[in-house]
Amino acid sequence: MLLVSLTKRFKFMIVFLIILNVALKSFALIIPLLVAVAYLTLLERKVMASMQQRRGPNVVGLFGLLQPLADGLKLLVKETILPSSANTVIFIIAPIVTFLLALLTWSVIPFGDNMVLIDLNVGVLFVFAISSLGVYGIITAGWSSNSKYAFLGALRSAAQMVSYEVSIGLIIMCVLLCSGSLNLTEIVNAQKEIWYCVPLFPLFLMFFVSALAETNRAPFDLPEAEAELVSGYNTEYAAMGFALFFLGEYANMILMCSTINIFFLGGWLPLFNLTPFNLIPGVVWFGLKTTFLLFVFVWVRAAFPRYRYDQLMRLGWKVFLPFSLGWVLFISGIFVGLDWLS
């Protein structure tokens, strides 16, 4: 009886503590993510500048280190504009959805051994599902703006993301066949012998290119081809709406790099399992690899011209799809033939 009365007395307290626990964990993930997004934009501008022999932002703060904060502040204090013929509710919801979906996937990404918010059994499928939902924010933004530029950008983006998801799914299937688990932590642990980028090198390249297309990055940034479509689906957005799209896009970029890292570059595993490499903690390895991939994202943007849309679709459907399908058959054939499936 005493226990029951105790429970009743402290019930709200306990519920409050549970909620507080979840909220603190989430904030511990979200705030560093936002800082990372801010400094990714700075990294992009700096790297692009040095590749084009410019200086890049160097006025605000030391070496321009406060530039992202200044940009964020600018976007925050600007006026929010609602187009009069827009579908207001969807217009407001679209950037929020994009941003939330970009944050949601981070809950299953493992940063190190046992450093994961939710150790989901179907983690890979969760990442895949949520990233395929990212289309909704974009397509509804384009439609609700009631503007031709935004609408065309949204249509392009939706078609592009749906097309490249197909080959991404097949490539993920190959990785799953090799690791034998849908859990992201176990996928990384399965790479202890060798990172999957060595035996599955073509798939690694294809996944990287598909990730570029999936995040609407150059050379596949047709949805926001500024020469034709002003700014694509976010043409009509100002201030916070635009900032949320921007944050969501860059958070998705970091997420894609983390998933490439987890699937192919061994996550938090060190380069060699030897003493000097072992001493560096796994989180640092994770960060280093992801940062390297992000650098390559920026490098590609500085190096390659934009694709034409029909070329983009051809690459997705006529090159990547048959090739990744063939790899699925090839890998499962090897596994069945050599009896490696446990």
Add this chain to the structure above:
Amino acid sequence: MVTVGSGKLEKIWRLNLYIDSKLKMNFDISLFYLFGTLALMSGFCTIVSKNPIHSVLFLVFVFFNVAGLLISLGVEFLAMLFLIVYVGAVAVLFLFVMMMLNVKISEPGNSIYRYLPIGLFVSVLFLLEIYLIVKEDLNSIEVFEFNKFEYSTFQSDFLVNTSWVESVMSSTNVDVIGSVLFTYYSFFLIMASIILLVAMIGAIALTLHRRSDVRRQDIFKQLQRDFEGATSLVNKKI
């Protein structure tokens, strides 16, 4: 771990267990009600709303809530597949087409009453079917015994590698679904894939008429071009 004189610890432990079970149950039930209510409401809105785009978005919301229900039932694999297939692909294409067609907002009118009889008929039929299925399931203690017998004969006679209880107890529901799908229901799996293949080939065949008057690019030929091949000296008299 528990030592002598740890009555207090044990009490705390019991308290924790009690709170855990209580909270979890309450939480599960409230999640069920939340998802169920939202699914029903947005399903209603799908039918009622006048703008077709809003209808599709509400439909997406229905899918979301049903996925949530499936997760709270513990079948997270099916929930994820639901999200990937229906929300990530089918509904996107649906929305895509809706937006491109530029469908005007449908007029409210007495059109609802025209569809009422057939709607009622279908829903009554559906209810009846569900009742039959649930009835079969509910009074099935004897049937369960029979099933157990049937399963064991199945296992000993036809299958090599299935121990139902163990596979259910130990593995994730991906494993379970896979082992059932590829053993008991392999025939249906192949049937379904053949139907999909036929649909795919049909879609390709529909779009595969090449007009002769359209100029096309041969990417391979374009990539093969280099400086030597592209320029040539012409001996021309001036």
